[in-house]
Amino acid sequence: MLDQSKIGHEFPAFSATVEKGRLQFFAKAIGETNPIYTDEAAAMAAGYRALPAPPTFPMVLDMEGTELLPVLDLLKMDIARILHGSQEFEYFASICAGDSITVTSRIVDIFDKKGGALDFVVMENTYSNQQGDQVAKATSTLVQRNG
Amino acid sequence: MSGIQVGTQIPALELAPISRFTLALYAGASGDHNPIHIDSDFAKTAGMPDVFAHGMLSMAYLARMLTNWQPQASLRKFGNRFAAITQLQDAISCSGKVVELIERDGETLARCEIQAVKASGEQTLIGEALVVV
Numbered sequence: 001m002l003d004q005s006k007i008g009h010e011f012p013a014f015s016a017t018v019e020k021g022r023l024q025f026f027a028k029a030i031g032e033t034n035p036i037y038t039d040e041a042a043a044m045a046a047g048y049r050a051l052p053a054p055p056t057f058p059m060v061l062d063m064e065g066t067e068l069l070p071v072l073d074l075l076k077m078d079i080a081r082i083l084h085g086s087q088e089f090e091y092f093a094s095i096c097a098g099d100s101i102t103v104t105s106r107i108v109d110i111f112d113k114k115g116g117a118l119d120f121v122v123m124e125n126t127y128s129n130q131q132g133d134q135v136a137k138a139t140s141t142l143v144q145r146n147g
Numbered sequence: 148m149s150g151i152q153v154g155t156q157i158p159a160l161e162l163a164p165i166s167r168f169t170l171a172l173y174a175g176a177s178g179d180h181n182p183i184h185i186d187s188d189f190a191k192t193a194g195m196p197d198v199f200a201h202g203m204l205s206m207a208y209l210a211r212m213l214t215n216w217q218p219q220a221s222l223r224k225f226g227n228r229f230a231a232i233t234q235l236q237d238a239i240s241c242s243g244k245v246v247e248l249i250e251r252d253g254e255t256l257a258r259c260e261i262q263a264v265k266a267s268g269e270q271t272l273i274g275e276a277l278v279v280v
Binding site for chain 2: 022025026028029030031032034046047052054055056059060063064068079080081082083084085086087088089090091094139141
């Protein structure tokens with residue numbers, strides 16, 4: 001059983017710049033062919049102020065902190081036994097190249113199932129831009145396989 | 148107006164089989180450097196048959212299907228659970244359909260059931276999206 005006293009724990013917020021080259025690399029990695037994700041002129045013609053970050057990109061920003069996922073250290077989880085259980089995003093405004101996004105992350109629940117064979121950690125992250133506007137929110141569940 | 152109604156199918160997206168190359172690129176581009184997705188020795192030591200795909204790679208494929216269909220600025224909510232592991236050589240298909248139209252805050256939202264499925268028919272991602280129509 002993971003340490004349930006860590007429910008409510010908030011990790012230090014950090015900021016990450018959304019880089020145009022990173023968005024282009026990400027688009028390549030996911031096989032994206034719509035030019036608005038790689039060609040600035042196409043993005044602007046479609047009404048964006050710069051290349052837009054695709055819908056799952058907030059999770060990429062999570063990885064821009066000091067370590068891969070700080071929750072693993074805090075809860076003494078083993079990266080070799082972690083699976084992603086679920087992921088949900090809510091969107092309030094676009095994230096575009098050049099934005100500086102502040103990421104907050106907190107643990108909202110810790111529980112186990114199957115007599116402790118599976119541990120679950122639920123995280124809630126928020127994403128705010130350089131204007132201080134919240135642009136997205138994410139809820140994710142990590143699962144640790146035990147035994 | 149938009150012609151979108153309950154039962155409207157989202158045009159499907161068919162992906163090439165997952166390769167080690169796909170996973171290496173995604174690890175680099177996403178910043179998810181968990182070795183379980185790129186280092187076979189590590190994966191085997193962890194009790195897995197081999198490296199396997201990042202769940203978020205398939206979720207990005209689902210997102211591509213959604214933004215091919217409607218502009219990304221119309222996406223209000225998008226989520227899924229990861230129901231099965233996607234292995235090397237699995238060819239994933241993404242599909243979905245509108246199951247409800249909801250009026251909220253002056254907008255009409257299509258609630259869509261979405262899924263990613265292996266060629267065997269096994270569902271890997273099962274989720275939902277809310278899209279302004």
